[in-house]
Amino acid sequence: MTINLTDPVFHDETKAREFLEKQRWPHGPVCPYCNETKNAVRLGGEAAAKGQVLCRPCRKKFTVTVGTVMERSHIPLTKWLMAFRLMASSKKGMSAHQLHRMMGITYKTAWFLNMRVREAMGLGPDPAKSAGPLGGAGKIVESDETFVGGKAKNAKKGKPTPKKTPVVALIERGGEMRAKVVADVTAKTVRKVLVTQVSRKSHLMTDDSLVYYWLGREFAAHDSVNHSKDEYVRGKAHCNTAESYFALLKRGIMGSFHSVSEQHLQRYADEFAFRWNHRQLDDTARANEIIKATKGKRLTYRPTNEA
Ligand SMILES: [Zn+2]
Numbered sequence: 001m002t003i004n005l006t007d008p009v010f011h012d013e014t015k016a017r018e019f020l021e022k023q024r025w026p027h028g029p030v031c032p033y034c035n036e037t038k039n040a041v042r043l044g045g046e047a048a049a050k051g052q053v054l055c056r057p058c059r060k061k062f063t064v065t066v067g068t069v070m071e072r073s074h075i076p077l078t079k080w081l082m083a084f085r086l087m088a089s090s091k092k093g094m095s096a097h098q099l100h101r102m103m104g105i106t107y108k109t110a111w112f113l114n115m116r117v118r119e120a121m122g123l124g125p126d127p128a129k130s131a132g133p134l135g136g137a138g139k140i141v142e143s144d145e146t147f148v149g150g151k152a153k154n155a156k157k158g159k160p161t162p163k164k165t166p167v168v169a170l171i172e173r174g175g176e177m178r179a180k181v182v183a184d185v186t187a188k189t190v191r192k193v194l195v196t197q198v199s200r201k202s203h204l205m206t207d208d209s210l211v212y213y214w215l216g217r218e219f220a221a222h223d224s225v226n227h228s229k230d231e232y233v234r235g236k237a238h239c240n241t242a243e244s245y246f247a248l249l250k251r252g253i254m255g256s257f258h259s260v261s262e263q264h265l266q267r268y269a270d271e272f273a274f275r276w277n278h279r280q281l282d283d284t285a286r287a288n289e290i291i292k293a294t295k296g297k298r299l300t301y302r303p304t305n306e307a
Pocket of ligand 1: 032
């Protein structure tokens, strides 16, 4: 990962604001309350320094951070930009502790940044609604599950082994992917994830798990490989794309986070899925995609100091 640390956007608050505005508003300010573009005017004097814009039609004032994960934060924009850039670049994921050390900010601030950048990288509580279904006619979608965490050696002495949490990955070949943390891998649970997030016109690819026996018939086509008979690839039938995402996620969790509580696993899975979906871009372009994705995202729970 190479970052130009001397770039003024990481040091100069005005430059950082101008950069953010260029990313979020390429054609000039957009009112986050009524979507007005023509009559949103920049205010002068002291308000100008703070980037305030007045929307004439709805009479509301706003800045570039309103309606994003950055709203109402007292963290300088230079720090936000650095966090976007670091988290866009890191293949193994970036923990709050790493941000704390690399950016010279308090752990508490780093934790806040870490959670909110991840929130931007996610698709929200209803991905089918925010991003539409995966797959479609003539498209192949892989579905596979893995279990994350719960390594006995990570358990504290005298405490029971933490349980492993299942994650389902859905990957459209040549398209996007999503990962969903689930309570279990029963046919009922997996079906709910698939039918809400994958178009039934898709060609489904899975392993030979019984979970997919009936579920597969709800899709246009279904092929499976017999993992239980050591068969991993048969022509187009394989789950190797899902496997490679799982490998990245697991390496990241072991290398950067050591362990992840079940409560936060979905955010980590989203962070890795975001980088996967934008892997063709360079690090700067990927960071800019995070900036665009900050729109309309909010953390709905009260943060704790948990990493
Ligand atoms: Zn307005």
